[in-house]
Amino acid sequence: MRLSQFFLPTLKETPSEAQIVSHRLMLRAGMVRQLSAGIYSWLPLGYRVLKKIEQIVREEQDAIGCNELLMPTIQPAELWQESGRYEDYGLEMLRITDRHDRNILFGPTNEEVITDIFRKEVKSYKQVPQLLYHIQWKFRDEIRPRFGVMRGREFLMKDAYSFDIDYESSRHSYNKMFLAYCRTFSRLGVKAIPMVADTGPIGGDLSHEFIILAETGESEVFCDKTWLDKDLTGKGVDLNDRTNLEGWVQTTLADYAATDEKHEAENCPVSGDDLIATRGIEVGHIFHFGTKYSEPMGATVLGPDGKDVPVMMGSYGIGVSRLVGALIEASHDENGIVWPEEVAPFRVGLINLRTGDDACDAACEDIYGKLKNAKIDVLYDDRDMRAGGKFADMDLIGLPWQIVVGPKGLANGVVELKNRKTGERSEVTLEAALNQIGA
Structure with a gap:
């Protein structure tokens, strides 16, 4: 969604x-x-x-x-x-x-x-x-x-x-x-x-x-x-x-x-x-x-x-x-x-840090499609607004995983993966992020 x-x-x-x-x-x-x-x-x-x-x-x-x-x-x-x-x-x-x-x-x-x-x-x-x-x-x-x-x-x-x-x-x-x-x-x-x-x-x-x-x-x-x-x-x-x-x-x-x-x-x-x-x-x-x-x-x-x-x-x-x-x-x-995975409204929150940027939009669409094909519930934050508001909303609703896509990370070939329960953040390749989530 x-x-x-x-x-x-x-x-x-x-x-x-x-x-x-x-x-x-x-x-x-x-x-x-x-x-x-x-x-x-x-x-x-x-x-x-x-x-x-x-x-x-x-x-x-x-x-x-x-x-x-x-x-x-x-x-x-x-x-x-x-x-x-x-x-x-x-x-x-x-x-x-x-x-x-x-x-x-x-x-x-x-x-x-x-x-x-x-x-x-x-x-x-x-x-x-x-x-x-x-x-x-x-x-x-x-x-x-x-x-x-x-x-x-x-x-x-x-x-x-x-x-x-x-x-x-x-x-x-x-x-x-x-x-x-x-x-x-x-x-x-x-x-x-x-x-x-x-x-x-x-x-x-x-x-x-x-x-x-x-x-x-x-x-x-x-x-x-x-x-x-x-x-x-x-x-x-x-x-x-x-x-x-x-x-x-x-x-x-x-x-x-x-x-x-x-x-x-x-x-x-x-x-x-x-x-x-x-x-x-x-x-x-x-x-x-x-x-x-x-x-x-x-x-x-x-x-x-x-x-x-x-x-x-x-x-x-x-x-x-x-x-x-x-x-x-x-x-x-x-x-x-902080939702347990079995009852979370969505399992993954996908955050586009720069909606309108061609590279960010393309990467997010690719991730969004792969998660949906893997039958993983995903909420894609594609709104055109400041990053702080997106982070606050995603933490508030408590989805188990967050994938954060921004221009700096994409330039280095990585996305940020956050575990909502532990708060642990890591910069990983998209493939590694999807594997950890189970896509």
Whole structure:
């Protein structure tokens, strides 16, 4: 993409309403713009990051045999009345009345809808287990939306749901999702620690939040410092081998980690310098809630003994839009964002220091073409403006690599290659630059 054709409204000054780093940088980098309190338009740069995160989440869900579907944003109140949550959920639920005076709502979550789908279509134990997920926009009417996309009212989430015949099978589904989450966050380039957590309005008997440690986080969290060096990629784990998978999950969770609601200082097995007490950003939450929804909503299957059995269920969420802010909180410097390569909106920023100079223009067109042919996302800054502004914008938006082309370098047969994460700059031949980037 040529920057002269790309909609990128960057800001030099920090907007006064932005209280945390991710909100400030997302506004300054032209990623989002606020439409109203807690509701944002995603501009091209931000939307590219959002879609890349969404795709990684999707790939890891698919890898454990989860089936993608798409459920509506608007839900009938009757389903929530049936489960008993319509009045219990609270003021965060946006309740609406349509022209026929029917009560409907903008879905804050989808347990009722997915249970309704399941009970209408699945009748036998031979049709379970089932793992279903969707990636959809949700709305929760936060009393005080703040911190940009980190605590907005409208947000994009991945929700998955498991349906099993018995407790043992249901826990296996929970463990499969636990592994998928660990792999997802590892691919995104962040350390998300699974912590024992409160089940809240979702309910259930077992719950883990996946937390990125950050002083700007909204939650108080406590964990053993061993988590900082723990490998959460799940390499070599066979998700179809229940014993192998369960053993890995138990080993992983052997070290202490808990959210504030679950932390008991007097009973904590870790103390002194070994205990990290800080704040964290919740980016994922998984729940095992058994028959909480299946029993009141009649989601049963015919068991092997010929009797109806309420299915055991689990629910698993990842905050896709929230992750954009969380990644920035975890990876930035004084000049702007530093994107992990897997989610960067473009992998390479190509900077023409003298637009209009025949040699510079020709060299940049050649590089631009080669990067595109190699299927590498490149943002070519072909604007006719001062070099300082180009450098500032490129550092601000945080692309992993910069190739800088100027008349002096070309005269010596080199370009400048910059690694955004390390700040390392080197003058190399064009061929060497392309090889290092992987073109």
